[in-house]
Amino acid sequence: MTLSWTLTICTYNRPHFLVETLRCALGQTRRPSEVVIVDASDDWEDNRDQMVSEFTADWQDVTLVYVPADVRSLTFQRNQALGLATSDIVFSLDDDIYLYPDAAEIVMRVYEADADDEIAMVTGQFTPGPYEPARKRTYPTAKTGASTSKLRQWFESQLTLDSHFVPYGDPVDMGPVPASVQHLNVFPSGLVNGGRTTFRRKFATESGWTELLRYYATHEDSDFSYRMSQFGRLVVAPDAGFFHADGNDSKASRFRINTIRVRNLLALHAVHSPNRVRSALRCAASFGKFMGLYVAIDAAQKRISFPTVRAYAYGIAQIPVFLFFPIRNFKKWYIDMQERMYGDRYKS
Template structure:
């Protein structure tokens, strides 16, 4: 039996954190350790006495340097579990979430599994207009036919609530940040990078894709949770659009680019993304969609002008 540590970075959202911990306390398999990494001003950890009574070792870190990446690394430094889970503070775990993740590790026929991720069940359903958009995204190599796969354009196919074909488990190229777990020894080789914070989004893809080059990453659709994704996390649509494009650029440059011809694929996909978001604006005429388009243009301008020069 592996010992289990859960790490939850949080920032001024005590009600959401309370609900998250509440869902942890009713798990069919309780964690051995819970680490709360606080970037805000928590007066107290919600449900602290209940965690102690349940036999969960509760640890608290108050950070001076803000940032999700730093929070994850800070949690790893003091974690004692054999398996380390990362959760966002706005997730609600289904009762068997930890159990379903641990089954994969404990029943593995070899030692090559490095990480296991779960499925978010409250993703918006694929209505007709969304299905049509997905086909356009595939045409521009923004998305593909297999979830959890990195594409030659540097873009990738994110997870929906299920895996086509009815598979329960699937080997993938990356895991999503708020629903991932890893064996402790992974962190002897890898750390989350903070270089995406200033420029782009996608530090979870950067980290997990590197792990996938040496270990198996497994997506388990039976390990389910709800991700509330609080709206205040993305208040600036223009900045978010810019960081989205720059995040794809950094990932492509550092992990996918092998020859100069691949720049054509990245440029093609990014142009397609701009076209799609522009069409969404013209259909909706909403200010936030216009801001998103302007952010994409900002990101493309920075790439052309080579303003994103950081290297690993």
């Protein structure tokens, strides 16, 4: 069985990252059938012309769809790109994620082995450069000494994507991978970071990204992969290398970012939870745990105002507002709140 794949990218004022992301994608040992770019930049046409000119030869056999964003928002842009994609599999990448040359080939091998469509998402592994094929690549070995002490390892295990996200229902199934792919180097995955997301398009069109999270969409990837796990398994193909160029240019304070994190999670529970009392207890327990963890982390990093601790304490105080106050048209109320507090970045 041969499947096709589409690369979708959402971008905003970062053509210097976008050009390298495209260079790596078009240089794959298994190239995409199409590339869909949704650009929220004011000068999106200039960016489009640059990409068309830079890769003129590639667009002879790879379809390019380059359009302006209908709404300047990551979740809206991702849904817009998904609606334009036509392939079986979609690689939805940030504009600063560079694929290793054989990453797509490795990922597609997993989907094609899964003839019964038991797998909804396959993710690769964030790996440092240079961009070598898997057969030549070696991975860093664990360092010894204080930097990898048991205490540090424990702290790191508490700060994963899965730990920060409080599910509305049952957790993601982490049982054995389907029998059809057990001969491949894959293993079960928890929630998937948005920068290294690939999925079956037919499942994603039923799920999509929640447009409730409009600005600084923290938790949008956890929410998306959690809901995708209801359609099929999430797996990791560690030989598929993804390099994150780390183009995060946010100037928001740590307190602000983590306040958005807790608000977004509470908003998701307000919309999706079948049991708000249970959600309130789960969120309170999670926020309390992170308050305790970040007392140590903020202190160790000399953040004497304890911004992350304060953000999670604020989250606990906000639980009654988000989950129990009779707010008419909650979605509009929360989007309006984001517009007032965070939308300035997208108006510049």
